[in-house]
Amino acid sequence: MKFGMFLLMQNPEMRSSADMYKNAIEQVEFADQLGLDYVVLAEHHFSSYGFLPNPLIFIPKLADRAPHVRFSTAVVVLPLHNPMQLAEEIAMVDHLTGGRLDVGFGTGYQEYEFQRFDRPLAENRAIFEESLDVIVKALSQAPFHHEGHYYNIPETTTLPRPLQTPHPKLWRATSSLDTMAATLKRGMNVITGGTASSIERVINTWHLFQDAVELAGVPFPQEFIVQRGIYVSDTEEDAKEQLRHAIWHTRTARGLSSNTLKVESGRAMTELQPHVDLEDDPDTLYKDWFFGTPEIVAEKLHRLTQYTGVTYFNGSFSLGSLPQAKVLRSMELFATKVMPLLRDFEPDQAKYPRRADAPDPKGYYAWEEGMPTTFG
Secondary structure (H helix, E strand, O other): OEEEEEEOOOOOOOOOHHHHHHHHHHHHHHHHHHOOOEEEEOOOOOEOOEOOOOHHHHHHHHHHHOOOOEEEEOOEEHHHOOHHHHHHHHHHHHHHOOOOEEEEEEOOOOHHHHHHOOOOHHHHHHHHHHHHHHHHHHHHOOOEEEEOOOOEEEEEOOOOOOOOOOOOEEEEEOOOHHHHHHHHHOOOEEEOOOOOOOHHHHHHHHHHHHHHHHHHOOOOOOOOEEEEEEEEOOOHHHHHHOHHHHHHHHHHHHHHHOOOOOEEOOEEOHHHOOOOOOOOOHHHHHHHOEEEOHHHHHHHHHHHHHHOOOOEEEEEOOOOOOOHHHHHHHHHHHHHHHHHHHOOOOOOHHHOOOHHHOOOHHHHHHOOOOOOOOOO
């Protein structure tokens, strides 16, 4: 199994930008030292939900400080960018990282961001599809040309050319069956769901992914990535106390997605968002997210392998305003106490039952505190 760190750079308390970037660099250096496989960066704009407007600018700095780990984006919000410039930047960063680059793209979902870029959110899917075509052509063909609805590009060769052949591995964020299948068919990997998705939704998405593999006519194995909020602690008491940072994340993400969250001078006014009984309930989040001692987090991850053919776990360690010392301790406990137990796990994806024959996803939650753990 591969393991990654998902870097959102959230800042509920609007600490200084200098501190945010200092902490992020320290986390990435530590991830590299601990032996994680990936550092994955998310693009967000204009709110304290994320202080990282352009991952591709930040990655070369991080690559100099972290010489082993691979880097990826999850995601570059494609409709907010010019695809020609992105193609050039991707190729350049590919060289500056020594070929340690993947690129994940998404359509974007936050009306707040699209309004401020003067881009129509209603057309995000159409803009995305054409932009992706332009980028793939630009990176894999020299020269190329393109005639479309949004872009008309005469014969052009983008420079530099990518280091990886024909280009860095590309990912697409989607939870749609047809889009998953189309993505797999063109040789790209799929990102299926965000940090705040429930485990039940993750399991249901796995069954959709199985259908998409069949629809695309591609063989197993395929990368199936699961992203979760995670906090590994020395004590259960502390793990439960830090759930308030997970609650801030879920409420903020929900408000931005629905365009109902007030933002003042960049600060997301999450405290004004109404609570949702299950999504914001600490007991529910504790069962759903990867919070707990190393033994409990390992059990949760192990159970996930029983219900899905997960090949790659991506953990969001720095949630809300979780103190830096706690983020680093959580990363250390995960890398030294949890990762070794599952590092050699390799799912035989073709043998996992399809939805009709699979166990009820609610069975994932059957494990409770005090019961024997798999690795106990």
